[in-house]
Amino acid sequence: MMPIDTSAAAFMAGIVTSIHCVGMCGPLSCSWAVSRDGSFMRNTALYHTGRMIAYGSVGAIAGAIGIMPLSFFQHGAGIVLPWLLVLAFAIVGMGLDAWLPKPKFLSSGLRRIQTAAFKLNSSLRATILGLATPLLPCGPLYMMFALAMANGSASRGAEFALSFGLGTLPLLFLAQTQLHWLGGRLQPATMRKVQRGLALVTAVILAWRLRDTLDFNSDAVPSCCHALN
Numbered sequence: 001m002m003p004i005d006t007s008a009a010a011f012m013a014g015i016v017t018s019i020h021c022v023g024m025c026g027p028l029s030c031s032w033a034v035s036r037d038g039s040f041m042r043n044t045a046l047y048h049t050g051r052m053i054a055y056g057s058v059g060a061i062a063g064a065i066g067i068m069p070l071s072f073f074q075h076g077a078g079i080v081l082p083w084l085l086v087l088a089f090a091i092v093g094m095g096l097d098a099w100l101p102k103p104k105f106l107s108s109g110l111r112r113i114q115t116a117a118f119k120l121n122s123s124l125r126a127t128i129l130g131l132a133t134p135l136l137p138c139g140p141l142y143m144m145f146a147l148a149m150a151n152g153s154a155s156r157g158a159e160f161a162l163s164f165g166l167g168t169l170p171l172l173f174l175a176q177t178q179l180h181w182l183g184g185r186l187q188p189a190t191m192r193k194v195q196r197g198l199a200l201v202t203a204v205i206l207a208w209r210l211r212d213t214l215d216f217n218s219d220a221v222p223s224c225c226h227a228l229n
Contacts, residue, residue, distance in 0.1 A: 017140045044176055085206060088143055100142060144161065
């Protein structure tokens with residue numbers, strides 16, 4: 001089976017998702033920065049550090065939960081996860097991610113955290129809101145956390161989610177520092193088209209690289225499958 005680096009695919013998913021975030025959630029991700037004083041860059045770093053910690057923690061929990069289902073397959077994570085990523089990119093590319101469920105209790109929890117955080121100093125506020133990022137009402141974000149379960153271990157789930165989070169970092173950082181500049185040049189509809197096109201191209205590339213896994217008569221089929229014949 002041709003290997004697929006799922007961490008790299010997760011990083012690419014982060015880039016694709018961040019295009020949506022800049023257009024739709026940019027102001028929300030900047031809500032912690034009520035002033036741009038000398039501590040702005042430090043607080044930006046604290047916010048994203050909190051995000052990475054939260055993503056890694058949720059990914060580790062999801063990966064640990066996924067151990068039992070994948071234990072029935074000798075190479076479960078190696079086969080299942082790459083094709084699930086193809087499906088995830090295709091869903092985003094076709095605009096179906098808008099229909100993904102977004103639990104309302106998570107959004108209400110985020111609002112309470114935001115209200116409490118704005119009573120704190122800027123550094124604590126940035127850190128806490130970064131840690132609360134997994135509560136954002138974002139279908140693609142929840143989808144990637146669900147896919148972390150298919151990694152089959154806590155460590156690989158954490159690596160997967162962290163890679164996704166790192167992929168979101170460049171554009172979100174640009175949005176936080178240049179939001180007004182971006183808003184005047186890139187409309188949400190344009191960014192959405194870019195996101196969908198990029199997601200579809202990525203889905204096609206991943207599917208092409210995985211094509212050998214569909215040849216059940218080749219050596220690409222794991223030994224556990226041959227044993228069933």
